[in-house]
Amino acid sequence: xxxxxxxxxxxxxxxxxxxxxxxxxxxxxxxxxxxxxxxxxxxxxxxxxxxxxxxxxxxxxxxxxxxxxxxxxxxxxxxxxxxxxxxxxxxxxxxxxxxxxxxxxxxxxxxxxxxxxxxxxxxxxxxxxxxxxxxxxxxxxxxxxxxxxxxxxxxxxx
Numbered sequence: 001x002x003x004x005x006x007x008x009x010x011x012x013x014x015x016x017x018x019x020x021x022x023x024x025x026x027x028x029x030x031x032x033x034x035x036x037x038x039x040x041x042x043x044x045x046x047x048x049x050x051x052x053x054x055x056x057x058x059x060x061x062x063x064x065x066x067x068x069x070x071x072x073x074x075x076x077x078x079x080x081x082x083x084x085x086x087x088x089x090x091x092x093x094x095x096x097x098x099x100x101x102x103x104x105x106x107x108x109x110x111x112x113x114x115x116x117x118x119x120x121x122x123x124x125x126x127x128x129x130x131x132x133x134x135x136x137x138x139x140x141x142x143x144x145x146x147x148x149x150x151x152x153x154x155x156x157x158x
Contacts, residue, residue: 011117013043016050019111021137023129028113029099031062031124032090038081039069043122047072048115055089055110055126057100062089064112064124089124102128 019025035043042048053067064087071081091099102108113125132140 013115014048014050015114016112018051019113025127025129027128029126033122034088042069042072050112053112062091
């Protein structure tokens with residue numbers, strides 16, 4: 001039987017599933033993005049990969065790096081689109097200061113969780129995360145397998 005894709009709402013552009021496997025997500029924040037025109041067109045076509053992306057804070061500004069937005073073949077001829085360029089995030093000063101303090105002092109990491117449309121603007125959900133150890137990942141996958149088996153057992157009896 002073929003695997004079914006998880007349902008995404010129609011406003012979701014992309015989800016970073018690997019982030020929840022590799023990190024304990026403590027809190028999440030919503031940020032806007034500064035994009036170029038060709039990037040918006042590519043996002044409308046769903047050409048996004050968040051898997052290797054990360055967020056860093058430099059000089060009081062937040063940036064998204066290593067996220068791949070593949071340019072369309074019909075992009076304008078007078079520009080050279082750079083697929084993995086660093087993009088600026090739009091957060092309030094209070095949020096940036098709070099995140100910078102947590103990342104620098106307490107060893108947290110900022111990872112992109114998902115990208116979606118909100119009123120014709122692109123938004124990015126950022127997770128404040130701590131890395132998982134190998135045994136944590138094993139326990140999570142074991143628990144997930146048990147939940148799946150439990151559902152199968154319950155369906156068989158009904």
